[in-house]
Amino acid sequence: MQGEFLMDLKNAIHECWGKIDEGHVATYIPALANVNPYQLGVCLFDVTTDRKEQAGASQVRFAIESVSKVIALLYAIDQLGLKAVSSQVGTRQTGFPFDTILNMEITGESRPLNPFVNSGAILISSLIEERDGQSPFERILAFSRKICNDPGITLDHEIYRSELATGDRNRSLAYYLKARGSLSNDVTTSLDTYFRQCSMMVTCESLTNLGAVLANDGVAPWNGERLISSQAATYTKSVMMTTGLYTESGTYSVQIGVPTKSGVGGGLVAAAPSHCGIGIFSPALNPVGNSVAGLALLEMISRELKLDIF
Ligand code: DON
Numbered sequence: 001m002q003g004e005f006l007m008d009l010k011n012a013i014h015e016c017w018g019k020i021d022e023g024h025v026a027t028y029i030p031a032l033a034n035v036n037p038y039q040l041g042v043c044l045f046d047v048t049t050d051r052k053e054q055a056g057a058s059q060v061r062f063a064i065e066s067v068s069k070v071i072a073l074l075y076a077i078d079q080l081g082l083k084a085v086s087s088q089v090g091t092r093q094t095g096f097p098f099d100t101i102l103n104m105e106i107t108g109e110s111r112p113l114n115p116f117v118n119s120g121a122i123l124i125s126s127l128i129e130e131r132d133g134q135s136p137f138e139r140i141l142a143f144s145r146k147i148c149n150d151p152g153i154t155l156d157h158e159i160y161r162s163e164l165a166t167g168d169r170n171r172s173l174a175y176y177l178k179a180r181g182s183l184s185n186d187v188t189t190s191l192d193t194y195f196r197q198c199s200m201m202v203t204c205e206s207l208t209n210l211g212a213v214l215a216n217d218g219v220a221p222w223n224g225e226r227l228i229s230s231q232a233a234t235y236t237k238s239v240m241m242t243t244g245l246y247t248e249s250g251t252y253s254v255q256i257g258v259p260t261k262s263g264v265g266g267g268l269v270a271a272a273p274s275h276c277g278i279g280i281f282s283p284a285l286n287p288v289g290n291s292v293a294g295l296a297l298l299e300m301i302s303r304e305l306k307l308d309i310f
Contacts, residue, residue, distance in 0.1 A: 009055035013040050123183055217274070
């Protein structure tokens with residue numbers, strides 16, 4: 001890396017550090033409850049200059065959790081086409097928490113409202129089938145390593161066991177989808193794929209690379225290879241903007257204005273179109289399940305680098 005820094009990320013971390021005390025690590029998944037809350041890391045990838053900068057806990061591995069829903073959605077679109085995927089999962093806000101079942105009951109729709117609530121994400125994972133001796137999860141893992149430019153992504157068995165032990169609500173969502181005729185593949189395999197994809201371990205840098213591919217219209221800025229279609233990148237950024245932060249999506253659309261997706265491991269991926277990819281990690285969450293210091297840092301970065309798309 002040469003020349004001017006994009007911004008003083010170390011100082012930004014310093015300024016947002018106090019926000020950590022306003023949140024709590026996720027406790028509903030026992031393995032996440034053991035994570036040290038006092039961590040904040042960030043990595044930026046400017047796709048106009050190919051410059052990458054990072055600070056703080058940017059190389060610490062953490063559970064990707066719901067950020068994996070972005071990767072699974074992109075992979076499903078890549079494999080089945082956008083029409084097939086969007087006919088099975090919608091793009092609407094639910095107005096309910098991420099593990100809700102209510103949205104489908106209330107609207108009477110047989111398809112989940114969007115791919116980032118658990119019902120929609122489980123359905124998306126169910127669309128990936130075994131191929132050439134590779135399980136659906138192995139295929140998602142291989143795609144994750146590619147789109148995050150990170151061969152070090154692996155499954156954490158302790159997180160996975162925790163997901164299995166506390167996953168009854170997700171099981172109920174999957175069986176409900178099956179009963180409604182929305183999920184046609186095997187429920188057990190679909191759930192196992194979902195639990196495993198949530199248990200992949202990533203760093204801020206991996207998420208930054210993912211964000212950079214989205215920001216760069218589907219082309220990997222590190223080697224010029226097209227990894228996803230332009231249509232898939234645009235569609236996914238739109239859904240991140242409208243539903244990526246659950247019931248806070250509207251709030252942060254106004255405050256930050258950059259397509260973003262969160263996970264209860266404390267990760268955030270953001271993609272500022274034609275500008276930069278951002279990966280952030282800070283495990284203390286607000287009640288909705290979004291990283292408190294992470295969002296404060298993202299807001300600061302968006303303001304400083306003028307990333308707000310509106
Ligand atoms: O399904 C679950 O409960 C988790 N494995 C993932 C949830 C999650 O990350 C929600 N996001 N903020």
